[in-house]
Amino acid sequence: MTLDPATAAILATVERLVIEVAGDEITLAGPLTLATSFNADLELESIEFVALAEKLQAHYGAQVDFVGWISTKQLDEIIALTVGDLVTFIAART
């Protein structure tokens, strides 16, 4: 699947920040795609997710209210989050 340039740029940023938070080995199974699940695929720990949220906020600024967005979700929804969900959220606000 070919991504449009804006989506690809956001995906690349998310991948970079995920690696900053969790280390290189997080992508050993392959690069992040929109279908990658934070929990089932990346096995990101909840404290790493907090750190990722902080980095996203620092990168995109206040208009991307990641914490506020997360807070509208049930825990089960958070656990099921994919990289694509996050990229869509960011794309709608940048």
Added chain:
Amino acid sequence: MADLTVNGVRLHVQRLGAGARVAVFVHGLVMDNLSSFYFTLATPAAAHRAVRLFDLRGHGLSERPAGGYAVADFVADLAALVDAESPDAPVDVIGNSFGGLIALAFAHAHPARVASLVLIDAHDGTAGWAAQMAATLGLQGQARDEKIAASFQAWLGRHSERKRTRLADHARALVEGTTLVADLEASPPLDLARLATIAAPALLLYGEHSDVRDRGAALAAALPAATLEVVAGCTHSILWEATALVRDRVVAWLEAR
């Protein structure tokens, strides 16, 4: 990463919301970190307070010094954080499990710094607590891992095998690589009779089937302005088992004062 160095130790801090009134959240022991509150109570609470979450020393993304894990050390960290984040006004302190014990000990040591307390299935730190905790954490090898896993089952149940392993590795490093167990064991017990000096209103939420439910009743009797609610059907992990109820109670509590 947002952090704050207190007593020579770098602590990971998350700040949400704004305003002059501050609420500080204190998480539980060993397997826990600030993310428990981040994903449950922090954002709704931030509508009413400037919320401060932090990882206790040795936990989460905070520094893990080799020593300094007595209850008094955790209280000193909390006191320094409160001084930095709310120098002029008392704060609401919300503590879960061991975090509730720290909140209680902080309120006892610094009553003027506390606007209110919320204790979620808190240990009370009276005689016997440290021995029980040390007996759990002081076990060796597989017996210890199994006991830790059982104690934190609700928490671990949400995690995959790899994460379970990483959390267990983290717990092992804290338990075996620091003086945590010895320091907690050597911490003097809290004297319930002396808690009468804590004038701040306190909300006590305990699980019906929690192993520390009787501590809730004892604290409700010892604290001058306590409200106790026993949450039906829950164990010690009420933050996970009854997240919506705990969130509603905490938000209403902050909103009302």
